[in-house]
Amino acid sequence: MDILLPYCNSLTKYSRLKTREGMVGKVGIGGNNPIRVQSMTVTNTMDTDATAKEAIRMIDAGCELVRITAPSIKEAHNLKNIKDELYICGYDVPLIADIHFTPNAAEIAAQIVEKVRINPGNYTDRKQFKVTEYTDSAYKEEIERIRSRFVPLIRICKRNKTAIRIGVNHGSLSDRIMSRYGDTPLGMVESGMEFVRICEKEKFYNIILSMKSSNPVVMVHANRLLAAKMIESGKVYPIHLGVTEAGEGEGGRIKSAIGIGTLLEDGIGDTIRVSLTEKPENEIPVAKMIVSRYAERKSYKSKNDLDVQPVNPFEFKRRESTTLNNVGGENPPRIIADFSRQKEIRPSELNAIGYKYLKDKWHISDQAADFIFVGDQSINFELPSGLAIIQNAEVWQNLKNSYPLFMSNEYFQTKSKKSNILNFVSINSSDIDVEIFEKIKAESTIILILETNNKHGMAEQRRFIFELIKNDISVPTIMKRNYSRLDTKQLLIDSSIDIGALLIDGLIDGVWLESNQSPQFINKTSFGILQATRSRITKTEYISCPSCGRTQFDLPEVTAQIRKETEHLKGVKIGIMGCIVNGPGEMADADYGYVGTGSGTIALYKGQKVIQKNIDTKDAVKALIDLIKEYRDWVEK
Numbered sequence: 001m002d003i004l005l006p007y008c009n010s011l012t013k014y015s016r017l018k019t020r021e022g023m024v025g026k027v028g029i030g031g032n033n034p035i036r037v038q039s040m041t042v043t044n045t046m047d048t049d050a051t052a053k054e055a056i057r058m059i060d061a062g063c064e065l066v067r068i069t070a071p072s073i074k075e076a077h078n079l080k081n082i083k084d085e086l087y088i089c090g091y092d093v094p095l096i097a098d099i100h101f102t103p104n105a106a107e108i109a110a111q112i113v114e115k116v117r118i119n120p121g122n123y124t125d126r127k128q129f130k131v132t133e134y135t136d137s138a139y140k141e142e143i144e145r146i147r148s149r150f151v152p153l154i155r156i157c158k159r160n161k162t163a164i165r166i167g168v169n170h171g172s173l174s175d176r177i178m179s180r181y182g183d184t185p186l187g188m189v190e191s192g193m194e195f196v197r198i199c200e201k202e203k204f205y206n207i208i209l210s211m212k213s214s215n216p217v218v219m220v221h222a223n224r225l226l227a228a229k230m231i232e233s234g235k236v237y238p239i240h241l242g243v244t245e246a247g248e249g250e251g252g253r254i255k256s257a258i259g260i261g262t263l264l265e266d267g268i269g270d271t272i273r274v275s276l277t278e279k280p281e282n283e284i285p286v287a288k289m290i291v292s293r294y295a296e297r298k299s300y301k302s303k304n305d306l307d308v309q310p311v312n313p314f315e316f317k318r319r320e321s322t323t324l325n326n327v328g329g330e331n332p333p334r335i336i337a338d339f340s341r342q343k344e345i346r347p348s349e350l351n352a353i354g355y356k357y358l359k360d361k362w363h364i365s366d367q368a369a370d371f372i373f374v375g376d377q378s379i380n381f382e383l384p385s386g387l388a389i390i391q392n393a394e395v396w397q398n399l400k401n402s403y404p405l406f407m408s409n410e411y412f413q414t415k416s417k418k419s420n421i422l423n424f425v426s427i428n429s430s431d432i433d434v435e436i437f438e439k440i441k442a443e444s445t446i447i448l449i450l451e452t453n454n455k456h457g458m459a460e461q462r463r464f465i466f467e468l469i470k471n472d473i474s475v476p477t478i479m480k481r482n483y484s485r486l487d488t489k490q491l492l493i494d495s496s497i498d499i500g501a502l503l504i505d506g507l508i509d510g511v512w513l514e515s516n517q518s519p520q521f522i523n524k525t526s527f528g529i530l531q532a533t534r535s536r537i538t539k540t541e542y543i544s545c546p547s548c549g550r551t552q553f554d555l556p557e558v559t560a561q562i563r564k565e566t567e568h569l570k571g572v573k574i575g576i577m578g579c580i581v582n583g584p585g586e587m588a589d590a591d592y593g594y595v596g597t598g599s600g601t602i603a604l605y606k607g608q609k610v611i612q613k614n615i616d617t618k619d620a621v622k623a624l625i626d627l628i629k630e631y632r633d634w635v636e637k
């Protein structure tokens, strides 16, 4: 049973999964090496000067390995010129060739650069989008065909001490894998393992694996399963982490941090790439912020390990909790806005959390908080419907839509005035105590506010919820984290990981971020985390590739244009992809696709089906809007 397969060393103590060491030139990956940071150039690989300059900007920002696309033989040959140019400029960071579809380009690149990344979904296969039944013998024949095409590359890599990354993408699994496993985490892992087995038969072990998806939930499940299968087999190769097509800005950072960070929390991951639809050097500080969280993590205090894991780590299933008002059960996770530090709360201040008072009535946005915590203060105006107050229990007055907040000892030990509808009870996740659990179980009006001051806090909070599950306690649980000492950049990363990791496993019913940053920023970040984990969809979802040497248009600019026109289309998923070679596969999850097909031309997709081809770039955004209208997903702003 997969559920019993361990995928990491510990669910409570921070401990990095020990892998074999892979060598990419002089840079070690996995083993005892630190978590490496890498990125990819977006220039045309034939433009040696531009590519070398871009690589230098990335390296100067802290990039330890530079990936460059090699779509055909001529680009593969030009990697030599780029490498020489970098060397002349005093840079000898290992280079990686990114290969899709072209084994002959891989074989040339492997003699020049330190690592070759291949995609098992398309190294020898062109995706037909056909689901064909494969008999066992037909499947075996396919594997033999792959072997004959892949072994020459392995032998070249062996001779040249070149590493291979077997880089699986959720959106470009082969028809063979799709027919047998579907586009599941298991399909992704098998896709990689087919190639690993061929390497092992050739006694080639300088392998790094990756399982990427634009959906952080799928990406996390696939990597956990990969780790579990490798632990089971006794050969654990280094793992490269990344969320593909994460997009730009805060949304891109949140998605990447959730996917990558959730795994790093459990010690999985030896090298990371944050893919943003921005300049590649912008990715590096984000990646370094993520990695920096684990530099000192070993020493943090931890609880005893768990004997049984009560949830399946390879599949999403929301924890069953009781419904109390609009919290828990089937309700989407709720957001608590913390206004306890405000001196006075006026109606206009609620703009920051999605409520605008205009022409004698409240206008409520899709990203409106559900509760406002006011501490000891009170609110002297009528609140919009949908927004309720949480007040410290000592001052709470049992007014309409107002609920008290107790500390757990206060709630359970005193006879203080309680609400007969809802009581918020704050508890520290280190307080795992049979007596308290029995008391919680006996209550029917409480919502837990789970806090932590452990530096390995996500694991501590998760362990508390596991204990609730094991004890059959279905109390709704809201996660609270205090980020008062963090600037906005680190807060974005830390909250995405700490909260996102719990949402990925469906464990919590709400989010409460405490900070001295603006309520608007906190509200936007909270909703961004819910959107990225698909726990609560409140805006348009963009799946845009980071671009590379194959890109056919200015991705950041076009993404900004499309976003401007469509960001009010709540729940619609739009893929914006730089090239036709990988774009349609990589945006498998999108409702609509905008894909570069040639210089100045775009193709539009509805799902996986191409609807219009050869649209001039200048007309393409309008054509996309028309397509969305045609399929009735358009609403006016």
Ligand code: SF4
Binding pocket: 545, 546, 547, 548, 549, 550, 551, 552, 577, 578, 579, 580, 581, 582, 583, 586
């Ligand atoms: S989809 Fe984007 S990042 Fe991927 S190969 Fe095409 S242009 Fe490059």
